Amino acid sequence: MLKGFQTVFVKELKELIRDPKILLGMLIIPLVLFPILGMVLGYAAETAQEQAEKATLLVVDNDGGNWSQVLVTFMNASMKTIVVNNLTPQQVLEQDLLTKNNSTQFIEIPAGFSANMTAHTSGNRNIKATVNVYGVFQGGGIFSEIGSSVINVLVSGFNRYIAPDVVQTTQSTIIKGEIQTGVDPATLSGLMMTQTIAIPVTIMIMLTYSMQIAATSVAMEKEEKTLETLLTLPVDRFAILMGKLASTIIVAGIASVAMMIGYNYMLGSITTQIPTELSVDLVKLGLVPSPLGYLLLGISLFTTLLSGLALAVIMSAFASDVRSATALVGYIYPVIFIPAMALMYLDINTLPLAVKAVFFAIPYSQPIIASKAVIMGDYTTATFGIIYVAIFTVVVMYAASRLFATEKILTAKLKFKKAGKTATEQLE
Amino acid sequence: MSLAVEVKSLVKQFGNIRALDGVTFNIKEGEIFGLIGPNGAGKTTTLRIISTLILPTSGAVKIFGLDVVNQASEVRKVISYLPEEAGAYPNLSGWEYLEFMAKFSKGSASDVKRAIEEAAAISGLGERLKDKAKTYSKGMKRRLLVARALMTRPKLAILDEPASGLDVLHAYHVREIIKRYVKNHGVTVLLSSHNMLEVEYLCDRVALVNKGKIVVEGAPQKLKAEFNSANLEEVFAKVVGYA
Numbered sequence: 001m002l003k004g005f006q007t008v009f010v011k012e013l014k015e016l017i018r019d020p021k022i023l024l025g026m027l028i029i030p031l032v033l034f035p036i037l038g039m040v041l042g043y044a045a046e047t048a049q050e051q052a053e054k055a056t057l058l059v060v061d062n063d064g065g066n067w068s069q070v071l072v073t074f075m076n077a078s079m080k081t082i083v084v085n086n087l088t089p090q091q092v093l094e095q096d097l098l099t100k101n102n103s104t105q106f107i108e109i110p111a112g113f114s115a116n117m118t119a120h121t122s123g124n125r126n127i128k129a130t131v132n133v134y135g136v137f138q139g140g141g142i143f144s145e146i147g148s149s150v151i152n153v154l155v156s157g158f159n160r161y162i163a164p165d166v167v168q169t170t171q172s173t174i175i176k177g178e179i180q181t182g183v184d185p186a187t188l189s190g191l192m193m194t195q196t197i198a199i200p201v202t203i204m205i206m207l208t209y210s211m212q213i214a215a216t217s218v219a220m221e222k223e224e225k226t227l228e229t230l231l232t233l234p235v236d237r238f239a240i241l242m243g244k245l246a247s248t249i250i251v252a253g254i255a256s257v258a259m260m261i262g263y264n265y266m267l268g269s270i271t272t273q274i275p276t277e278l279s280v281d282l283v284k285l286g287l288v289p290s291p292l293g294y295l296l297l298g299i300s301l302f303t304t305l306l307s308g309l310a311l312a313v314i315m316s317a318f319a320s321d322v323r324s325a326t327a328l329v330g331y332i333y334p335v336i337f338i339p340a341m342a343l344m345y346l347d348i349n350t351l352p353l354a355v356k357a358v359f360f361a362i363p364y365s366q367p368i369i370a371s372k373a374v375i376m377g378d379y380t381t382a383t384f385g386i387i388y389v390a391i392f393t394v395v396v397m398y399a400a401s402r403l404f405a406t407e408k409i410l411t412a413k414l415k416f417k418k419a420g421k422t423a424t425e426q427l428e
Numbered sequence: 429m430s431l432a433v434e435v436k437s438l439v440k441q442f443g444n445i446r447a448l449d450g451v452t453f454n455i456k457e458g459e460i461f462g463l464i465g466p467n468g469a470g471k472t473t474t475l476r477i478i479s480t481l482i483l484p485t486s487g488a489v490k491i492f493g494l495d496v497v498n499q500a501s502e503v504r505k506v507i508s509y510l511p512e513e514a515g516a517y518p519n520l521s522g523w524e525y526l527e528f529m530a531k532f533s534k535g536s537a538s539d540v541k542r543a544i545e546e547a548a549a550i551s552g553l554g555e556r557l558k559d560k561a562k563t564y565s566k567g568m569k570r571r572l573l574v575a576r577a578l579m580t581r582p583k584l585a586i587l588d589e590p591a592s593g594l595d596v597l598h599a600y601h602v603r604e605i606i607k608r609y610v611k612n613h614g615v616t617v618l619l620s621s622h623n624m625l626e627v628e629y630l631c632d633r634v635a636l637v638n639k640g641k642i643v644v645e646g647a648p649q650k651l652k653a654e655f656n657s658a659n660l661e662e663v664f665a666k667v668v669g670y671a
Binding site: 204232236407 | 442459478479480481482483504507508509510511513514515516517518529531533573576658
């Protein structure tokens, strides 16, 4: 064995294990973060499934024949079905029947369905019956297409019951109140999934990276022993804080613009690379943000970054050096990761009020919520988020300015040790 | 002669530890006053309170009549503080560091330039001022920082262990800077040290601090005579009962 290896190894191990900040970080991630994520994912899948099962299926029976009755009866055995007659899909939307029946999807049984069914079952296998499936696109999470898959399962079940492939489905999606014929909600969800994952991941990376940088701003002054001198200069301490924040604001601003450009490019790439036979164009479908949407998303990102940076500056004031500062800032990461990862899988609008409130209360989830909201043209949610984060940022910055105005900027430490020992460290 | 510093019944409590326990002393204008004592005696805590960095638990400190608690921002205009373990920004050159610091105290560009040139002369670093501070030796860095503390010609310079950790030549240079600067510009200096030789050489008057209290105060020569000692070290040992 290398000479001295054991001595160094034991010393390093002691130092690592005895540093509560590192130990806490090591325990928090595996023992708290992952179980919480597991619960969130399980809950997300369960909620989506339950909602799909509980959902009311609206059937527009424009056929009125025997076979349409059979199909309705079959479906009603699996899920609650409400039947209306002789309406065009457009009329269903105009009469707001989906909202009135608490449904997000409907099936149109077109005229001639029964005739085709009869022909098929009489031996003419080339004639097939068709039902038209319409689903509302909600811009939800990864599990959001479970609803439309339930209908497909039902139709397949019906086919097995009657004859293989007797009923075919056409898929259409209702986006922002408009029927987009031939756009399969599942295909659309697949496309939008890129965004569902990319936005939270990018925001997580940006926030954690810029907070690490901001955390060093005060800690570096402490480590390099320049803070005391700075604080005795004839300059307003708020000006020192603002100077430090302003430089990080520039970084945040550049990062926000860069992200908007990259995001726009990403959506553009998705649109151009879709095979034409799918006939799904996100721009034509209105599923890319408008200029106002981009602006709101950019502002949301900027204010969130700013609040994160201000918080990182405050936390770094409690650390004596850069290493401790980055370790301390690490405690904020679960609050960033959990909502970001959860919102990849969940549609915030489908969550119970309490869970929804928790996610809205976490400032770092706002850009993710905003990214979904602006695509759906929901500018109110995005604006509310911006106002909320702005207020949060002002509160954090006020706390930071108070901290800078007192001796706590020099003496503040997170007390993992007994008070007496900490006080002794402050004497010299 | 008017008083530059008035410290009255100063107490500082850190948790259960009483770092300062009724410290009282005065410094006259143009005087070099030394606080001396062992590590943990309360020297740095006293200087930090006078420099407006931390608040006293009780007691009062006035700098040229300005209260350090209620008029902290005014006090900062007349003082310059050099902490014991001060550093410079590693990625700024010596020149940039001096410029950064001078801009806080000096209004016009010409005043800033004059202060930097003065600091350059005080530090004696010459062309090395163009190099980044991270390339400086400990001695060079300390000379830069002492020059920084004096370049603005503060009414009161507070120097915590000004020659701390320096070799003989660098320490000599730093002491000479202080002595010369006070003589030329009439700056009042409050310094702390546990180097008795340094204190004897520099200070007009000294206060010996032990366990948060001033145990004796006076001119070095007077104290040596009073305690029949060869140097201040011996005076200190006799006062605290070691000798």
